[in-house]
Amino acid sequence: MTEPALVVQGLRKTYALPGGGRTTAVDDVSFSVPAGGSLGIVGESGSGKTTVARILVDLARPDAGTITVNGRERTPGRRGGGRLLGPGARRAARLGRAREIQIVFQDPYVSLDPRLTARQCLHTALRLHGRYEGQAAVGRIEELLDQVGLGRREGDARPRGLSGGQRQRLAIARALAVEPEVLVLDEAVAALDVSIQAQILRLLADIRRETGVALVFVSHDLAVVRHITDDTLVMRRGRAVETGPTARVLDTPEDPYTRLLLSSVPHDGWDPAETVRLRAELAEL
Ligand SMILES: Nc1ncnc2c1ncn2[C@@H]1O[C@H](COP(=O)(O)OP(=O)(O)OP(=O)(O)O)[C@@H](O)[C@H]1O
Numbered sequence: 001m002t003e004p005a006l007v008v009q010g011l012r013k014t015y016a017l018p019g020g021g022r023t024t025a026v027d028d029v030s031f032s033v034p035a036g037g038s039l040g041i042v043g044e045s046g047s048g049k050t051t052v053a054r055i056l057v058d059l060a061r062p063d064a065g066t067i068t069v070n071g072r073e074r075t076p077g078r079r080g081g082g083r084l085l086g087p088g089a090r091r092a093a094r095l096g097r098a099r100e101i102q103i104v105f106q107d108p109y110v111s112l113d114p115r116l117t118a119r120q121c122l123h124t125a126l127r128l129h130g131r132y133e134g135q136a137a138v139g140r141i142e143e144l145l146d147q148v149g150l151g152r153r154e155g156d157a158r159p160r161g162l163s164g165g166q167r168q169r170l171a172i173a174r175a176l177a178v179e180p181e182v183l184v185l186d187e188a189v190a191a192l193d194v195s196i197q198a199q200i201l202r203l204l205a206d207i208r209r210e211t212g213v214a215l216v217f218v219s220h221d222l223a224v225v226r227h228i229t230d231d232t233l234v235m236r237r238g239r240a241v242e243t244g245p246t247a248r249v250l251d252t253p254e255d256p257y258t259r260l261l262l263s264s265v266p267h268d269g270w271d272p273a274e275t276v277r278l279r280a281e282l283a284e285l
Pocket of ligand 1: 047
């Protein structure tokens with residue numbers, strides 16, 4: 001059997017509370033994603049989804065747990081064997097991890113440098129990772145723009161000269177520039193209107209097929225998750241309460257919390273009172 005692209009085991013993250021004590025944002029979460037696979041992480045606000053995403057890309061350090069990419073341990077702050085790293089080695093390890101796991105956030109306005117054109121933005125990403133020097137870099141930039149459906153004009157535009165959908169295409173191109181094994185999307189289509197959402201979802205499906213990148217799709221939107229993922233992990237209060245093939249989890253949920261999430265989405269014959277009842281039942285568990 002082939003090695004999964006991403007294996008996360010026993011991830012745990014706590015934060016200090018202002019008045020003393022700690023809150024547990026992520027509690028013993030494990031999952032894996034095969035190369036070319038797609039995992040949705042769903043849950044209500046505060047369930048810990050973004051914290052998992054941030055740990056994956058080194059923006060937060062876990063208290064416990066391991067992250068393995070193609071069989072190599074990539075846990076932030078550690079190298080294989082669990083040894084701690086010094087500052088120089090930490091930077092090298094961070095760049096190495098960034099080559100393997102990239103992220104696209106909800107709001108590309110925040111993550112894109114307003115001073116750089118789309119081409120300059122991609123060039124900076126390639127240079128940072130020492131990939132594609134000179135003419136090869138120029139060729140790679142055009143290939144990336146083409147891959148995400150941005151034309152000549154958009155290539156020369158700065159973020160404010162691009163639409164929301166185009167900015168998100170650029171953020172995806174920048175993430176793909178270094179040919180990562182895993183692409184994490186944190187509410188990456190949440191701010192887009194539905195027709196643009198559909199275009200970006202189709203683009204992501206094409207990219208997954210063409211490049212074999214594994215997707216981790218963090219979202220509160222179950223319809224989007226149904227469309228783009230093979231498997232789904234449901235988080236509640238930092239814990240994984242249910243995981244399995246997306247169609248199974250969303251069509252025949254086993255956990256009461258998954259049922260609550262599904263019943264919260266308006267649909268034909270929707271009864272909001274049912275949602276209130278399920279939430280009251282859950283509160284007792
Ligand atoms: N830097 C931090 N300091 C303290 N607590 C934090 C920090 N980041 C997250 N938390 C807490 O950890 C828990 C999980 O937050 P997280 O942002 O991961 O949830 P989420 O499911 O992504 O929610 P949302 O969909 O609203 O972004 C929450 O209780 C949150 O308040």
